[in-house]
Amino acid sequence: GNSVTQMEGPVTLSEEAFLTINCTYTATGYPSLFWYVQYPGEGLQLLLKATKADDKGSNKGFEATYRKETTSFHLEKGSVQVSDSAVYFCALSVPGFSGGYNKLIFGAGTRLAVHP
Amino acid sequence: SQTIHQWPATLVQPVGSPLSLECTVEGTSNPNLYWYRQAAGRGLQLLFYSVGIGQISSEVPQNLSASRPQDRQFILSSKKLLLSDSGFYLCAWSFLGTAPNTEAFFGQGTRLTVV
Numbered sequence: 072g073n074s075v076t077q078m079e080g081p082v083t084l085s086e087e088a089f090l091t092i093n094c095t096y097t098a099t100g101y102p103s104l105f106w107y108v109q110y111p112g113e114g115l116q117l118l119l120k121a122t123k124a125d126d127k128g129s130n131k132g133f134e135a136t137y138r139k140e141t142t143s144f145h146l147e148k149g150s151v152q153v154s155d156s157a158v159y160f161c162a163l164s165v166p167g168f169s170g171g172y173n174k175l176i177f178g179a180g181t182r183l184a185v186h187p
Numbered sequence: 188s189q190t191i192h193q194w195p196a197t198l199v200q201p202v203g204s205p206l207s208l209e210c211t212v213e214g215t216s217n218p219n220l221y222w223y224r225q226a227a228g229r230g231l232q233l234l235f236y237s238v239g240i241g242q243i244s245s246e247v248p249q250n251l252s253a254s255r256p257q258d259r260q261f262i263l264s265s266k267k268l269l270l271s272d273s274g275f276y277l278c279a280w281s282f283l284g285t286a287p288n289t290e291a292f293f294g295q296g297t298r299l300t301v302v
Binding site: 075103105107113114115116117120160164173174175177178179180 | 232246
């Protein structure tokens with residue numbers, strides 16, 4: 072079946088540290104991959120996406136590369152800020168069971184806390 | 188530009204009471220609409236999706252129901268809430284179609300606590 076596995080949190084870092092949040096997936100076919108971010112008390116916002124193998128998604132200093140050979144989509148940032156503190160969700164998009172729509176399959180989320 | 192509104196932001200309801208959460212989308216037509224639930228410490232689970240007015244499908248059996256009375260309105264309901272219905276409910280929309288790179292756009296969410 073289709074599934075997403077993320078590293079468990081919380082991840083606690085000091086400001087300007089390097090961030091990696093691991094994400095691996097299992098899917099039939101060729102899904103699109105996404106990272107969403109959820110700031111405290113808010114809904115989810117799309118952070119970045121990649122639609123095919125070797126694509127690199129990037130936004131706000133975050134990057135992730137679609138690795139088909141390792142079925143991974145790890146999120147990285149070279150220098151985190153306190154404002155990056157949030158929950159990060161890895162997700163893949165697959166056709167829905169009955170067709171006509173796509174559904175997102177999410178990982179459990181990884182909480183990131185950045186301290187000054 | 189498109190926007191999505193979801194309300195209320197928080198809700199505390201007794202066991203056995205009814206539920207109605209509403210979501211509306213502006214700035215687009217014929218969107219796909221979704222209700223997701225986020226349980227504490229877990230990822231998001233798709234509850235319902237809709238590809239058109241009056242067309243509702245569910246992927247998981249549950250105590251909840253959904254309706255789409257208008258093109259850009261999506262309602263999540265229950266006749267009698269259970270404790271296990273507590274969670275964070277998110278409405279989302281995507282452009283019509285099944286292009287695999289179609290992303291979903293989420294509302295701010297409703298935190299429901301059943302007591």
